[in-house]
Amino acid sequence: MTRQIHLGSVAIGGDAPIVIQSMCNTKTTDAEGTLAQIRQLADLGCQVIRVALPAFSAMSSLERICAESPLPVVADIHFDARLALEALSAGAHGIRVNPGNLRDTTAIRQLAQEAARLSRCVRIGVNMGSLSPSAQKRYGMSAEAMVQSALEYLKIFEDAGCQNLKVSLKSSDLRISIEAARRFHAISDWPLHLGITEAGTPMAGTIKSAIGLGVLLLEGIGDTIRVSLTAPPKAEITAAHRILEALGLLPGRPQLVSCPTCGRTRIDLIPIAEAVEAEIDRLMSAGKTIALRKIAVMGCEVNGPGEAADADLGIAGGNGTGTVFKFGKPVQHCPENELLPVLLAEIHAAAKLPIRASKSSGKPW
Amino acid sequence: MTRQIHLGSVAIGGDAPIVIQSMCNTKTTDAEGTLAQIRQLADLGCQVIRVALPAFSAMSSLERICAESPLPVVADIHFDARLALEALSAGAHGIRVNPGNLRDTTAIRQLAQEAARLSRCVRIGVNMGSLSPSAQKRYGMSAEAMVQSALEYLKIFEDAGCQNLKVSLKSSDLRISIEAARRFHAISDWPLHLGITEAGTPMAGTIKSAIGLGVLLLEGIGDTIRVSLTAPPKAEITAAHRILEALGLLPGRPQLVSCPTCGRTRIDLIPIAEAVEAEIDRLMSAGKTIALRKIAVMGCEVNGPGEAADADLGIAGGNGTGTVFKFGKPVQHCPENELLPVLLAEIHAAAKLPIRASKSSGKPW
Numbered sequence: 001m002t003r004q005i006h007l008g009s010v011a012i013g014g015d016a017p018i019v020i021q022s023m024c025n026t027k028t029t030d031a032e033g034t035l036a037q038i039r040q041l042a043d044l045g046c047q048v049i050r051v052a053l054p055a056f057s058a059m060s061s062l063e064r065i066c067a068e069s070p071l072p073v074v075a076d077i078h079f080d081a082r083l084a085l086e087a088l089s090a091g092a093h094g095i096r097v098n099p100g101n102l103r104d105t106t107a108i109r110q111l112a113q114e115a116a117r118l119s120r121c122v123r124i125g126v127n128m129g130s131l132s133p134s135a136q137k138r139y140g141m142s143a144e145a146m147v148q149s150a151l152e153y154l155k156i157f158e159d160a161g162c163q164n165l166k167v168s169l170k171s172s173d174l175r176i177s178i179e180a181a182r183r184f185h186a187i188s189d190w191p192l193h194l195g196i197t198e199a200g201t202p203m204a205g206t207i208k209s210a211i212g213l214g215v216l217l218l219e220g221i222g223d224t225i226r227v228s229l230t231a232p233p234k235a236e237i238t239a240a241h242r243i244l245e246a247l248g249l250l251p252g253r254p255q256l257v258s259c260p261t262c263g264r265t266r267i268d269l270i271p272i273a274e275a276v277e278a279e280i281d282r283l284m285s286a287g288k289t290i291a292l293r294k295i296a297v298m299g300c301e302v303n304g305p306g307e308a309a310d311a312d313l314g315i316a317g318g319n320g321t322g323t324v325f326k327f328g329k330p331v332q333h334c335p336e337n338e339l340l341p342v343l344l345a346e347i348h349a350a351a352k353l354p355i356r357a358s359k360s361s362g363k364p365w
Numbered sequence: 366m367t368r369q370i371h372l373g374s375v376a377i378g379g380d381a382p383i384v385i386q387s388m389c390n391t392k393t394t395d396a397e398g399t400l401a402q403i404r405q406l407a408d409l410g411c412q413v414i415r416v417a418l419p420a421f422s423a424m425s426s427l428e429r430i431c432a433e434s435p436l437p438v439v440a441d442i443h444f445d446a447r448l449a450l451e452a453l454s455a456g457a458h459g460i461r462v463n464p465g466n467l468r469d470t471t472a473i474r475q476l477a478q479e480a481a482r483l484s485r486c487v488r489i490g491v492n493m494g495s496l497s498p499s500a501q502k503r504y505g506m507s508a509e510a511m512v513q514s515a516l517e518y519l520k521i522f523e524d525a526g527c528q529n530l531k532v533s534l535k536s537s538d539l540r541i542s543i544e545a546a547r548r549f550h551a552i553s554d555w556p557l558h559l560g561i562t563e564a565g566t567p568m569a570g571t572i573k574s575a576i577g578l579g580v581l582l583l584e585g586i587g588d589t590i591r592v593s594l595t596a597p598p599k600a601e602i603t604a605a606h607r608i609l610e611a612l613g614l615l616p617g618r619p620q621l622v623s624c625p626t627c628g629r630t631r632i633d634l635i636p637i638a639e640a641v642e643a644e645i646d647r648l649m650s651a652g653k654t655i656a657l658r659k660i661a662v663m664g665c666e667v668n669g670p671g672e673a674a675d676a677d678l679g680i681a682g683g684n685g686t687g688t689v690f691k692f693g694k695p696v697q698h699c700p701e702n703e704l705l706p707v708l709l710a711e712i713h714a715a716a717k718l719p720i721r722a723s724k725s726s727g728k729p730w
Contacts, residue, residue, distance in 0.1 A: 034628075052627045101667070174583075174613075178583070201621070203607055204607050206571070211579030211611055218580065230662075231635065243576070247576065248539075258570075260563070260598075263416060277565070277569065296537075303494050
């Protein structure tokens with residue numbers, strides 16, 4: 001298990017649930033627009049937000065964004081360590097630096113001391129494109145070079161007394177990203193932020209991220225994630241939720257299983273499955289948890305009764321009819337047009353406001 | 366490595382590329398509609414098609430479908446082994462049976478003899494919901510019980526002399542599906558068909574399948590795949606291609622990396638990435654392969670030049686401008702509106718009709 005750190009009010013690592021991050025695509029100089037996007041993303045279940053900080057001219061906006069944001073704000077900094085120092089002064093809850101492109105070791109050391117003094121969070125973000133020169137010389141362009149770069153830079157921040165550190169090791173190559181995370185996890189207990197960089201357009205990028213993040217999360221590796229998509233950032237939050245849901249890592253959300261339909265299906269199943277999923281989305285967005293482990297929407301008698309019986313709630317379709325199952329037992333046989341209303345009524349009955357909401361977003365995730 | 370089998374003209378296992386399957390959701394009694402759907406799916410890159418065979422009344426349609434289909438046809442059979450025998454007579458290139466619900470061992474043995482005599486392909490499809498009674502008694506509802514069920518039924522078909530066998534081990538639980546495939550692969554060289562059953566609606570199901578199939582394919586496990594979605598089957602083919610593409614397992618298709626855009630991006634990047642992806646899709650659908658390993662569409666100077674330089678073709682955006690890279694070298698600096706035309710011209714120049722098309726579909730995949 002990793003050690004637990006704090007980024008603003010959000011706990012990352014240790015026994016904390018996986019934290020979902022995204023990054024604004026607004027100009028950081030536009031405080032109003034950036035805050036509007038942060039509020040939208042927070043409503044969707046984003047828990048940590050990153051903003052680019054390309055120049056000193058964005059600093060006064062950053063100050064206002066940090067003061068008014070409902071989520072902890074991470075300033076994303078490249079090339080110039082003085083930008084990171086100023087971001088800490090402006091109130092950034094965290095900074096993301098890639099020491100490989102900050103270059104100036106004295107400036108990095110000064111930054112580490114300031115982050116330690118203010119107890120702020122620092123993500124050491126290593127990219128294959130910007131390794132530490134010594135690691136690259138020794139290990140080439142490899143997963144091990146990314147790990148060694150991270151360890152080298154971590155030491156500077158550890159020596160300065162920083163307690164809130166996390167690491168990312170990113171490559172646009174899926175296999176290298178996975179290998180780097182495995183190697184790092186095996187030798188360090190600092191939390192890992194997972195992401196497949198430059199993953200691509202919404203569908204291709206979601207799939208690439210699902211594989212990369214899924215492989216690692218299934219092995220218990222990863223404490224916070226970002227699904228990086230060439231798309232508006234809200235798409236990243238939806239995809240992140242779906243990935244965690246598929247892995248059973250989204251507390252309070254039932255797993256929805258539904259069959260692909262085939263020549264045996266005698267009810268119009270696709271709209272029923274879609275309506276059930278939309279209602280789960282709506283309830284979760286309204287801050288509720290649903291006390292059902294698994295919901296099965298199945299079209300016929302081949303796998304239908306088996307899956308429905310294994311679920312807390314389910315239907316198995318017949319010829320224009322269907323059987324409703326609750327906790328493994330058939331409880332009702334009804335015409336096709338009554339199946340969806342019965343499912344929705346049961347889902348509503350199981351939906352509750354959680355006792356303890358997340359501090360960061362008021363959402364159960 | 367698995368042994369290689371044949372399903373009609375399609376090779377599965379051994380050194381053959383991963384084969385993409387789907388299943389018609391038309392009624393098999395509607396030969397016209399089913400054939401239209403098969404042709405549509407073949408055009409999209411489907412290589413093997415399955416049709417439900419719920420009753421003897423569909424047999425004359427099946428005969429016509431098998432005779433006219435551009436793809437090998439697998440008849441999906443449950444509960445009654447005589448349906449499978451008749452399907453072989455009707456010309457099915459393969460049958461998919463779940464011996465756990467055929468029950469009658471004498472009938473299964475007779476089926477095995479007939480499949481061996483005709484050299485047809487048989488998929489032993491084990492589902493968690495229909496295990497062999499002895500395996501379930503000994504191993505409970507577990508991954509090992511699925512593996513042992515498969516081995517027990519395989520033996521019947523091996524003893525009858527069948528050469529073209531493949532196995533699927535399906536559960537709607539991701540972890541159990543993965544574990545079962547790993548265990549089977551470790552002890553048997555029969556090819557594996559991978560699929561996450563009842564994966565769900567398009568986005569949730571694609572993500573669940575991407576994780577489950579991705580984990581296994583990265584380990585070299587799996588010879589043929591189906592992405593099972595509660596959606597029209599053409600969505601399954603698109604998702605299957607995207608999964609194989611993300612894993613670098615789609616011959617002739619360049620990997621597209623593109624950045625997520627952020628406050629640093631000064632060109633309108635999303636439409637460029639989408640247009641490049643659409644053009645790759647169009648060329649691949651037209652039967653061409655593209656002699657480029659990786660294309661990078663990047664927004665700014667942070668990771669842009671690094672990714673673009675590592676790609677065979679790339680752009681890195683500036684302020685309303687961009688630099689074009691070819692095989693690691695910057696070759697052109699141009700205004701934003703010329704970036705897409707330059708990329709498309711380079712992609713067209715690299716697109717070729719393959720020397721040897723796949724026997725089954727005429728497509729390079």
